[in-house]
Amino acid sequence: MENMVTDIRDEPQTDFTYCSGANTEVLKFGSCQLHSGHKLLFLIIPGNPGIVGFYRSFMQTLHSKFGYRHPVWAVSHAGHCVPPDSMDMVEDASFAAEGDVFGLNGQIEHKLAFLREHVPRETRLVLVGHSIGCYVILEMMKRDPDLKILKAVMLFPTIERMAQTPQGKVMTPVLCHMRYAAYLPLFLLSLLPDTLKSSLVKLVFGGIHSLDLSVLRPTVGLLSGDCAANAMYMGAQEMKKVLERDNLTITNNLEKLIFYHGSMDHWCPVQYYHDIKRDFPRGDIRLCEKGFRHAFVLDAGREVGRMVAEWIRGDLTNL
Template sequence: MVDPKEGWVIVNGVPTHVCTWGGWITEKLSKSQDSSSDNNAIILLLTGNPGVIRFYYSFLQIIYTQLAVPIWILSHAGHEQPSKKDDVPPLVDNPDLYNVSSQVTHKAEFIEKYVPLDKDIYIISHSFGAKITVELLKREQFRKRIKKCYLLFPTLERIGDTPNGIFIKKIIKYLFTVTLLLSWVFTVLPTILKYWLIKIYFMIDGKFNVESNSIYAVIDLIHPTILKNVFNLASNEMDKICELDKEVIKECVDKLQIYFGASDGWAPLEYHYHLLDVIPKIDSRILDKKFQHCFMLQTAEELASDLSEHIENDMK
């Protein structure tokens, strides 16, 4: 296994956690000698909400091992807290810095600043990351650079009408205050205790083989400042992700490969069938029921292996 490189950069005024396999963002990238592809490519993963990148480490490690193509991932603006300096700008003073529109701007600025112009971009996006991907495709400067997009469990429309969306809208104002209070208490606990509390929670929920990276990702997430931004984005998603972006999806149909879960409270199967009705040529598939919306917790390696085969074929 190749150890990733990690660091922090300022993107759209926010400290942003970046992790890469196959070269750092400020280094000159060259074609891998191990890659089976002749394409001068880079893979960029756009996360769901919450945008904590450690959730995706094992998933991306497997893809890099199989493809040997540079892979980069960045946190959402305000979803990770730097440990030493450059604190995340507070939500109360920056109400528009962490919403749906700003997260799109955040990714656009990152691509323009760090992804070399001579690189073909392949995007893997999860959940809310699919919405960001579609928004990027609306911009001509990105559309011509992006060769293929793989949308996993995509939240592309009417997120507030989904089973999970309806539930969250009902309880978010109550859940918000209680969660922030508990998160403040959680931050003062020793790390080993935090780790075991989260592990026990997953075991109670029937998830017995959640890997350490995901547990540490939850530890990174449970911070009052971060949770405020996560809840703020979730609330804004309910308001802004409504109608399907039919026109851009039709125009970019050859660039999109979409994967719905067989049982997904955020992107139900009716949205898969609606997408096929509206755009019959779209490549939209249904994953095996073992793959859940939070696939990173237990089936990351298996989904990574399956997806790598599709990406490899597209890069030939």
């Protein structure tokens, strides 16, 4: 019987909503609607592509590690998810275009709008960012300093000098100057049946020995065409706009922040870890010793989830 109860509590709900005029997917473990009695929410801000399904195992682990007491949600980036048949990618095309909702600044405002619309103001937050999601969190802290943030965990943070990283040097010309050339192949891929797309995804991921199979379906969704195009558009802006580290925002929130840098991360070289560690010697800044890849969700979501739970357990003792 206990296993049956655990299985039920581990089964998430997926909601689709319009936020900032754009289709948004929200993956929810635990309470699906929040009210003033909810003391705490874990909110995952994804990397790019911002597909919440990638984080399922990570979220499930966090949810269980705290005894299923606190809801764990992940909010997609605007336009990175395949809308259900009853919805369009955008609710109001002119509104979405005016706010550039698919761009980097628009995605930051999109997350702030989501909090205003779906989370009671008094609910405390544990924000977990991955990759560019960490930059988004720092911007959220800067733009709305009254957010009730208990902790912000920055996993494999891309918060500075992205175009100068080894991966950035490869991807900047692709994303900024050549991405339109990729739209036709993406469109042709989107026409393939899902079974064939799934086979292609398995082939691409074939070299990952301990692949988390829960990432296959979200990856197939990315091949819808529009989702990948929106992710590439956001990526192009990342290369142009993520330049200097926001030291002032980090200083103002240092006691709330935990940084976790990869030891072999081509999006955030180890030198960036040494630089931030030097500049913030009192900060909680950690270097991965387990060899996790930047895209940890592919094979280490559960392990990273257990690790994050241990880091913040002491901060949640009274909640």
